[in-house]
Amino acid sequence: MKIVHYPHPALRCQSKPLTSIDKDFHLQVGEMFDLMYEAKGLGLAATQVALPHQFLVMNISGDFQQKDQEMVFINPVLVERKGAIEGDEGCLSFPGLFQKVRRAKTVRIQAYNIKGEAVEVTVSDLAARAWQHEIDHLNGVLFIDKLGVIGKLASRGALKELEEEFRKAQARGEFPSDTDIKQLLDALMTES
Numbered sequence: 001m002k003i004v005h006y007p008h009p010a011l012r013c014q015s016k017p018l019t020s021i022d023k024d025f026h027l028q029v030g031e032m033f034d035l036m037y038e039a040k041g042l043g044l045a046a047t048q049v050a051l052p053h054q055f056l057v058m059n060i061s062g063d064f065q066q067k068d069q070e071m072v073f074i075n076p077v078l079v080e081r082k083g084a085i086e087g088d089e090g091c092l093s094f095p096g097l098f099q100k101v102r103r104a105k106t107v108r109i110q111a112y113n114i115k116g117e118a119v120e121v122t123v124s125d126l127a128a129r130a131w132q133h134e135i136d137h138l139n140g141v142l143f144i145d146k147l148g149v150i151g152k153l154a155s156r157g158a159l160k161e162l163e164e165e166f167r168k169a170q171a172r173g174e175f176p177s178d179t180d181i182k183q184l185l186d187a188l189m190t191e192s
């Protein structure tokens with residue numbers, strides 16, 4: 001498992017709700033937390049490790065020692081949003097790119113936790129930003145889609161570089177072709 005970078009097709013995948021919590025799932029969650037801490041992120045969505053399923057891991061403290069801050073949310077749905085606030089945002093799938101994004105200040109989310117229990121949380125500010133960002137990932141929406149005109153212009157160079165890097169990695173055989181990746185994602189979605 002590794003964190004995939006833009007423009008890997010998994011990042012545009014409309015992921016499928018998770019229907020069972022098994023041993024494989026627990027292993028995937030553990031690996032995702034490791035990758036997230038290693039990359040110094042606060043959250044990681046399944047699509048970012050090329051898994052087309054609706055779950056994400058998060059630790060708003062960014063500190064692997066604060067285990068009580070670790071959260072796993074399955075099939076999360078944003079049920080309410082209030083207010084608006086602009087703030088800097090980055091993404092582990094876009095190394096080096098940071099831009100201002102306008103998000104709701106407060107959001108209410110319904111999901112299932114790792115035990116399969118229904119949970120509901122209301123969060124504001126940084127946590128709300130992180131939740132909105134990660135839930136977007138599960139729907140194939142990326143933070144670059146949320147940028148204003150100036151932010152989009154300012155990101156063009158960085159995006160072009162990421163595109164070139166990804167195509168080179170494909171040419172080196174580190175990733176299959178886009179068509180093959182999409183077939184793999186489809187297969188993962190139908191088997192579970």
Ligand code: CO
Pocket residue numbers: 090091092093133137
């Ligand atoms: Co992201």
